[in-house]
Amino acid sequence: MSRGKTWFEALAGTDAREAKPASVLCADGTVGDERVRFLAVVPNPEAKFPRSREGELGLEEGWALARHVRDAVVEDGDGDPRALVAVVDVPGQPYGYREELLGLHLALAAAVDAYATARLAGHPVVALVVGQAISGAFLAHGMQANRILALEDPGVTVQVMSKRSTARVTQRSVDELDEIAEEVPATAYDITSFARLGALHRLIEGVDADEPVTEDVETVRDALAEAISSARRDGSSDLSGRLASLEAHQHRSASLRVRKRLVEEWSG
Amino acid sequence: MTAPVQTRTKFTELSARERAAALLDHGTFRELIGPFERLESPHLEPQGVVPACDDGVVVARGDLDGERAVVLAVEGLFQGGGIGEVSGAKIAGPLELALRDAERGHPIRPVLLLETGGIRLQEANLGLLALAEVHAAIVALCRHVPVVGVVAGLVGCFGGMAIAAGLCSHLVMTREGRLGLNGPQVIEQEAGVAELDSEDRRLIWGTIGGEQRTATGVADALVEDDVAKVAEAVRAAFAAGPPAEHRSAQVGRYEARLAEIDTSEPLDGSALRALWGDGEDDR
Numbered sequence: 001m002s003r004g005k006t007w008f009e010a011l012a013g014t015d016a017r018e019a020k021p022a023s024v025l026c027a028d029g030t031v032g033d034e035r036v037r038f039l040a041v042v043p044n045p046e047a048k049f050p051r052s053r054e055g056e057l058g059l060e061e062g063w064a065l066a067r068h069v070r071d072a073v074v075e076d077g078d079g080d081p082r083a084l085v086a087v088v089d090v091p092g093q094p095y096g097y098r099e100e101l102l103g104l105h106l107a108l109a110a111a112v113d114a115y116a117t118a119r120l121a122g123h124p125v126v127a128l129v130v131g132q133a134i135s136g137a138f139l140a141h142g143m144q145a146n147r148i149l150a151l152e153d154p155g156v157t158v159q160v161m162s163k164r165s166t167a168r169v170t171q172r173s174v175d176e177l178d179e180i181a182e183e184v185p186a187t188a189y190d191i192t193s194f195a196r197l198g199a200l201h202r203l204i205e206g207v208d209a210d211e212p213v214t215e216d217v218e219t220v221r222d223a224l225a226e227a228i229s230s231a232r233r234d235g236s237s238d239l240s241g242r243l244a245s246l247e248a249h250q251h252r253s254a255s256l257r258v259r260k261r262l263v264e265e266w267s268g
Numbered sequence: 269m270t271a272p273v274q275t276r277t278k279f280t281e282l283s284a285r286e287r288a289a290a291l292l293d294h295g296t297f298r299e300l301i302g303p304f305e306r307l308e309s310p311h312l313e314p315q316g317v318v319p320a321c322d323d324g325v326v327v328a329r330g331d332l333d334g335e336r337a338v339v340l341a342v343e344g345l346f347q348g349g350g351i352g353e354v355s356g357a358k359i360a361g362p363l364e365l366a367l368r369d370a371e372r373g374h375p376i377r378p379v380l381l382l383e384t385g386g387i388r389l390q391e392a393n394l395g396l397l398a399l400a401e402v403h404a405a406i407v408a409l410c411r412h413v414p415v416v417g418v419v420a421g422l423v424g425c426f427g428g429m430a431i432a433a434g435l436c437s438h439l440v441m442t443r444e445g446r447l448g449l450n451g452p453q454v455i456e457q458e459a460g461v462a463e464l465d466s467e468d469r470r471l472i473w474g475t476i477g478g479e480q481r482t483a484t485g486v487a488d489a490l491v492e493d494d495v496a497k498v499a500e501a502v503r504a505a506f507a508a509g510p511p512a513e514h515r516s517a518q519v520g521r522y523e524a525r526l527a528e529i530d531t532s533e534p535l536d537g538s539a540l541r542a543l544w545g546d547g548e549d550d551r
Binding site: 048049050051059060063064066067070093095096097098099100101102103104105106107108109110112113114116117119120135136138139140143144158159160161165166168169170180183184185186187188193194197199238239242252254255257258259261262263265266268 | 298300301305307309310311314315327329353354356357358361362364365387389390391392393394395396397398399400401403404407408411427428430431432433434435447448449450454455457458459463464475476484486514515516517518519522523525526529531535536537540
């Protein structure tokens with residue numbers, strides 16, 4: 001069973017077997033006093049589009065995520081926006097001719113738009129990275145969150161392309177890539193390196209990512225509760241918190257310098 | 269009202285800086301963080317890549333039809349228009365300021381000139397974070413003012429920036445322009461030449477080219493590769509105002525569109541135009 005499915009079931013308390021498409025799980029539950037909609041993209045061997053059968057975030061997945069997220073926004077439109085928790089374990093997007101023809105970029109944009117719209121409407125959006133968080137799939141499912149949490153585990157990785165593909169595209173060996181990653185944390189795959197860029201709200205330690213026991217699930221639920229309440233307390237509905245972190249001042253200083261200059265020069 | 273100088277110049281022959289200047293009302297172009305400030309990427313030199321003094325993105329303020337505007341132009345000739353930390357911040361940052369202005373009641377017209385292969389692999393997760401900020405700003409800004417994207421060529425628009433294009437209120441393309449998540453070469457590399465022959469130009473443009481994209485409603489306006497025509501289309505988009513519903517919010521429409529696709533049958537560009545062309549499926 002995929003980590004995404006494992007954690008979705010552990011947190012939402014259901015296998016959402018009625019899901020359509022079966023690759024996008026969605027269920028409402030609670031964390032503490034909070035109403036929460038849990039969302040996950042999982043492998044579906046029967047998927048209509050064959051290149052999305054191993055958990056890839058493809059055409060149907062992008063639009064289905066958008067539907068589930070937007071439904072929550074509409075249902076809560078008269079106040080009391082529930083929290084949204086994106087359980088992230090996505091190996092990437094499908095690479096295929098038909099996918100491009102049918103507008104894969106737009107399917108991913110639909111999910112991005114939905115999550116950002118929910119965040120702007122006051123829903124606390126929390127991403128919980130339990131496995132892979134690769135590329136366009138992570139942009140569509142996770143990166144628009146107010147808060148990003150991740151399990152500290154060797155199987156938790158964040159990157160823009162699989163290591164194998166990056167090696168081919170940049171014409172470098174996997175060993176060379178590992179050497180570069182030592183110097184340039186942005187090119188590393190491990191979650192500790194990603195944490196150095198300042199976008200993580202918290203790294204959750206000491207949890208079995210593959211086979212969580214009750215205690216592990218409770219640890220994660222506590223972290224989710226804290227992240228949701230912190231997002232509500234803070235009240236900001238944009239992503240500016242990522243650049244305000246101590247880590248960002250160290251490892252994203254150029255991003256900050258550009259913004260400072262822009263403010264100075266904006267009005268001429 | 270000052271219109272740009274009327275010349276029969278191919279838009280795609282211009283550099284990013286020239287494109288931005290050509291779009292804005294004549295004489296109003298003003299560059300922010302220009303090349304002489306030398307705000308270049310700090311991450312390239314250590315990896316053996318020569319940096320550019322503008323990191324491949326031009327931020328230009330000026331007017332469009334006399335209204336305040338900001339044009340963000342990616343230079344496709346530098347590192348394939350790849351988005352790194354600085355170039356990404358030069359797109360996200362101005363959009364965030366445009367949002368701030370709009371929220372204060374001073375809307376400004378944002379235009380994105382997209383020539384990019386997506387995230388610059390040497391800067392990897394820094395590009396990923398920047399793109400998430402670009403996406404967030406576009407979605408927030410679209411609630412106040414149309415965000416207009418142009419994909420003219422010759423690089424095309426791919427990766428996380430194709431997602432940004434998908435978020436735009438209005439998308440202008442030329443026949444040369446291509447728009448897709450994964451570039452043809454990456455698909456051939458990952459899925460094999462039987463899936464897609466990246467050297468088959470006819471096939472590629474028939475799948476993700478400007479004509480196909482506008483015919484199937486995935487982009488809005490198909491224009492000639494001509495400075496005056498592109499400038500006209502951008503102005504027309506702002507004059508028309510925001511769409512009733514942004515494309516990336518049309519969940520019911522696109523789920524229905526996908527539902528009618530029979531994956532057991534072969535599908536190509538012309539077959540899809542028969543299905544999706546001219547809003548066929550909405551009638």
